Amino acid sequence: MKTTRTTDLLNELSTDDSNIHFKSYITSHADDMSCDNLQDYFNLYFKDHPELLTADVIKRSNLDRGYAYQILNGRKPHPGKYKLVLLALCAGMNLKEIQRALTISGNAVLYPKFPQDAALIVCINQNCTSAFEVMNFFAENNLDFPE
Numbered sequence: 001m002k003t004t005r006t007t008d009l010l011n012e013l014s015t016d017d018s019n020i021h022f023k024s025y026i027t028s029h030a031d032d033m034s035c036d037n038l039q040d041y042f043n044l045y046f047k048d049h050p051e052l053l054t055a056d057v058i059k060r061s062n063l064d065r066g067y068a069y070q071i072l073n074g075r076k077p078h079p080g081k082y083k084l085v086l087l088a089l090c091a092g093m094n095l096k097e098i099q100r101a102l103t104i105s106g107n108a109v110l111y112p113k114f115p116q117d118a119a120l121i122v123c124i125n126q127n128c129t130s131a132f133e134v135m136n137f138f139a140e141n142n143l144d145f146p147e
Contacts, residue, residue: 038084038105039074045091052091060090062131081107082146085120086131095124116146 013022035041046052058068063083070076071087079087084105088098099109110117119141123134138145 035104037074037077038071038079038101039077041101041104042072042091045093045097049092057087057091060130060132061086063087078106080147081105082116082120085110086134089120089124089134090129090131092127092129093124095121098124116143119143 035044046054054069054072058065061068063086067076067079067083068087071079071084081102084101084107085098088101093101095110102109110121112118112121116138119138120134123137126137128134128137135145
């Protein structure tokens with residue numbers, strides 16, 4: 001997702017205090033504004049990645065189709081941490097984007113001192129794109145995938 005540095009946004013707001021400038025600021029930086037729910041966050045991500053098909057992402061995640069669609073359409077705003085990580089990873093999100101999704105959902109971010117979280121971080125950084133690849137990595141390293 002395209003983002004503008006927060007300091008750049010602050011500088012732009014500091015240059016002019018007129019209401020007209022503020023309205024154009026909001027319009028021009030709509031994509032930079034923080035999402036406050038997973039539905040909006042995933043919608044923006046899919047908008048920025050038109051090559052992704054929702055059904056393919058869900059299939060690669062190996063999540064129950066109904067559960068995954070509930071996450072994506074906002075009916076499941078606080079999904080399980082590791083289910084959300086699988087869905088985001090299968091959409092091709094990078095570590096920063098996944099950490100943001102976890103924060104939005106009210107989950108703890110991936111913590112490198114937890115072996116399972118560290119393994120997921122490695123999978124994300126290796127651009128794993130399916131639950132199968134993640135489960136293989138866990139099996140190769142004698143780890144159980146967290147529920």
